[in-house]
Amino acid sequence: MPESMFRQAHGAFVAGQALGRSVMHGRALQNEGDAATAPRPLRICFVSSQVYGLFRPSSGLPIGGAEVQIASLAKELAHHPKCEVVILTGDGARTDREREGDIAIVLSPLYAVSPAYLESSGAAPSAADDLPIxxxxxxxxxxxxxxxxxxxxxxxxxxxxxxxxxxxxxxxxIPALHWFAGKIREGQRTLQWLWLFRSIRADVYVTRCASAQVGYMQTVCSLLRRPFVYMVAHEMDVSGEYVRANPSAGRLFERGLRRADAIVCQHGGQADLVRTRYARDAYVVRSVCPSPIRSSAVESKKTILWIARTDSWKQPELFLDLVARLPTESFVMVAPPSQIEPDILRRIKDRVKLLANLRFLERVPFEATATLFEEAKVFVNTSKWEGFPNTFLQAAACGTPIVSWSVNPDGVLDRHQFGLCANGDTARFEQLVRLLCADDALRTVLGEQGRRYVREHHDPAVVAGQFAEMCRVLSRGHEAGDGQVCRPVHGDRRSIMAP
Known part of the structure; x- marks a missing residue:
């Protein structure tokens, strides 16, 4: 090859290499710029004193419907590409950080219930309302x-x-010293929450269940200019019942509730209570169904199931009366001890010994309850009142019809026809249970209606998407300097977030 041609080819090769490097460098800079300008994930922090018991059953912490909902919603949001999820909880005096899949778990004694305390006293303080850390x-x-x-x-x-x-x-x-000591305690607790929330660095803070801590959380979120969301767990949260029963803690709770950036209700009836008592609108974001929809043959369903804590307002002894009056039916009772009324469980155990048609289980891991619902031909609820029971969703997802003594949130059993309600009439309650036990066809129809209801209204991905969008709007409002900008449409009973 002539030297001139070689030099020309070599020059072209070097120029091509330089051009390639410049193009690659330009693309790298563009990618870096895109990454820098891409919106960062929304960081949502859920605060729950006992939800650690769901992630680590060995902790011995008692769990209920509020913990199940927080864990279910957090797990679903953690799969969302635009969300990061942190759970602030407690396990006695431990201070630690863990991970559960995509969820970061922060353990702090500031919001913990000690299993040793529960065992010794039979009562759980509301996140150590009155006890120092x-x-x-x-x-x-x-x-x-x-x-x-x-x-x-x-x-x-x-x-x-x-x-x-x-x-x-x-x-x-001495009244003056009592008032002064109370203010000092409030100031100390506020500073502790402030340090803890600053270390988490979330964009939105969310809690559920009434306690004095709601007041501290809202105050700290206001200082940090971060939205605070309260999720209603029970009608008594917003009816004034909690405040009347707990004057001291209720004062702080209601202060936080009134000033919350958003109140999230489980159904329209709770939203009506918020509007009546607090003259403000609330979001209705339905509960996440904590169990997948399952199909099982009617022939395999043979038991009548009751699952709840042994609190007096859940009326477990009313269920035992039903067991005694239907000796030919098989019953299953799952009854974890009450945190505030431990004597009830002892009375129940004495009665259980006399009932041959009852299988009694004191504690069952949450994951194992799905099998009990699959095997049940009827699920019964004897509570005087509740929010929206997770057990209703678990039963409906398994095609198990419901008979409720009184609880019928927003008339859901009547409107969607997957259960029957006795409206507090004990004789009627027994009649409805007998009716379903004797009619396989009716149970099949109600069971299919239940599966359809859960599929259409409590899909985890849909509910989590609605909740994430609400949090995103709240966060943008605070970044723009506008407090409480994310409001439901005034007068709309179900709110703009309801499916």
Whole structure:
């Protein structure tokens, strides 16, 4: 090859390499620019004192419907490409960070219920409303230490401690000092929440269940200029019943509820209560169905199922009365102990011994309850009142018809025809159970209606998408400097977020 041609070809090759490098460099810069300008995921923090019991059953923490809903919604949002999910919860005095799939779990004693405290007292404080952080473990260690001391020293220590408590009670009996001490406690707790929320760095903070902590959370979110969302778990949250039953904690709770950037209800009846008591509109975002839709033959369904905590307002003994009056039917009762009324479980166990047609289970892992619903031909609810029971959704997803003594949120059983309600009439309640047990065809129709209802109204992906959009609008409003901009259409009972 002539030297001139070689030089020309080599020059073209070098120029091509340079052009390629410049194009690749330009694309890299463009990709970096796109990444820099792409919106970052919305970081949502759910706050729940006992939801850790669902992720780590070995923790021994009691769980209920509120925890199931938070965990179900968090798991669904974690799959959303534009969301990051953090759960703030507690496990005694532990301070730690863990991961459950795509969910970050933050453990803090600030919002924890100690299993040891639950076991010893039979009652759960609302996220340690009145106890200092770590006080349960300190008190337990103190008792152990005093128990190992010589008798005379143990007597002196106990006398000093009792004297201190007596002096404290006397000082706090003075109204001015009592008021001042309360304000100091509120200030300390607010600073603790402020430090904790700042470390999480979420765009939106969400909690569920009434407690004094709602007031602290809302105050801190206001200081951080972050939206605060309260999710109604029960009618008593917004009817005034919680405030009347818990005046001190209720004052802080209601302050946070009134100032929340958004109140999310489970159904239109709760939204009506919010409008009546607080003169503001609320969102209606339906509950996530915590179980997949299942199909099972009618012939395989043979039991009558009851699942609930043994709280007095859930009336577990009304179910035992039903068991005694239907001796030819097979019943299953899942009854975890009440956190506030432990004596009820002891009474139930005494009665269970006399009922040969009842299978009694005190504790069942949440995942295992799906099998019980599949095997049940009827699910019964004996509560006086509830929010929107997760058990209704679990039963409907398995094609199991429902008989409710009183609970019928927003008339859902009548409107969608997947269950029957006795409206608080005990004789009628028994008649309805007998009717369903004797009519396979009716149970089949109601079961199919239940599956259809869950499929159309409680699809996890749809509900999570609605919730994410609400949080995104709230976050944008705060970034723009507008507080509480995300509001339902005034006067619309179901709100713009309802499916």
């Amino acid at each position: 770590g006080w349960g473990s300190i008190k337990e260690k103190g008792h152990r230490y005093v128990g190992q001391c010589p008798g005379w020293l143990a007597f002196v220590i106990r006398s000093v401690v009792r004297g201190g408590y007596t002096c404290k009670r006397w000082l706090l009996s």
